[in-house]
Amino acid sequence: MKRLAIAACLAAVSTTPAFAGEIVRHANPPPAVILNGVSVPADAELLILSGALPDPIVAGKTDSFEAYGDTRTQTISTFGKISASLQKAGYAMKDIVKLTVFVAGDPKLGGKMDFAGFNDGYRMFFGTAENPNLVARSTVQVAGLAGPYFLIEIEAIAAKTKD
Numbered sequence: 726m727k728r729l730a731i732a733a734c735l736a737a738v739s740t741t742p743a744f745a746g747e748i749v750r751h752a753n754p755p756p757a758v759i760l761n762g763v764s765v766p767a768d769a770e771l772l773i774l775s776g777a778l779p780d781p782i783v784a785g786k787t788d789s790f791e792a793y794g795d796t797r798t799q800t801i802s803t804f805g806k807i808s809a810s811l812q813k814a815g816y817a818m819k820d821i822v823k824l825t826v827f828v829a830g831d832p833k834l835g836g837k838m839d840f841a842g843f844n845d846g847y848r849m850f851f852g853t854a855e856n857p858n859l860v861a862r863s864t865v866q867v868a869g870l871a872g873p874y875f876l877i878e879i880e881a882i883a884a885k886t887k888d
Contacts (some may be wrong), residue, residue, distance in 0.1 A: 748822065748884055750858065758844060758852055759862040763822040769884045772814050776827070776878040777806045778871060790874050796831060796839035799877040800846025807881050808850075819856045820883040826864040827878040838866040843877065 749764040765771070779793050779802035786792035793799055808818050828843055830836035843864065852859050870878050 747886060750822075752859070758848060758859060760859050761861070763861050763884075765822060765884045766886060769886050772811070772816055772820075772883040774807060774810055774881045774883070776880045777803050777810070778875050778878050779803045780806065787872075787874070790832070790876075793874050793876070795833075796828065796842035796876045797846045799875070800843050800879075801849060803877050803879050804846065804850045807879060811881075811883060816883045816885065817856075818850055819858045820885045821851075821858070821860050821881050822884045823882040824860050824862040825880040826862065827867045827870060828864060829867055829870050829876045831876060839876070840864065 746766045748766065748769060751761045751763065753759060753761045779799035781787050781792045782794045782798060782802065783792045794802070804818075807821075811817055811820065826843065828838040828840070831839045831842075850856060870876070
């Protein structure tokens with residue numbers, strides 16, 4: 726029975742016509758800074774990046790929040806690392822279609838995430854003159870990240886159609 730169900734699923738997928746074309750970004754009404762969703766054609770190439778964390782802003786220090794900065798500062802640092810990873814793979818920030826953002830609570834805000842600080846950093850990379858694209862995005866507060874002074878971790882999915 727299990728094999729029959731798997732075979733039926735595979736048949737449905739293989740008989741579903743692949744849609745080719747452009748990446749379609751489904752907008753939300755203003756003032757939203759994220760998309761409602763993205764349609765990625767079957768012939769698009771995807772790049773899925775692992776979660777990226779910020780670098781310290783104080784050389785040689787990794788033992789405090791001051792060493793990494795606030796949420797906005799960590800967001801900018803993390804997007805800088807994502808941009809570099811994308812460039813190495815032949816992509817750019819404009820190719821990002823989906824972000825998953827993990828934000829730890831900031832002790833200076835009573836343990837609440839600094840959503841405004843994250844959005845300030847985000848707006849430096851998306852919806853700009855250099856990169857007018859927005860992305861589909863989820864942003865969640867988490868209890869903690871890989872290190873005690875990280876406030877941000879960001880996963881990214883980029884897509885581009887073949888030329």
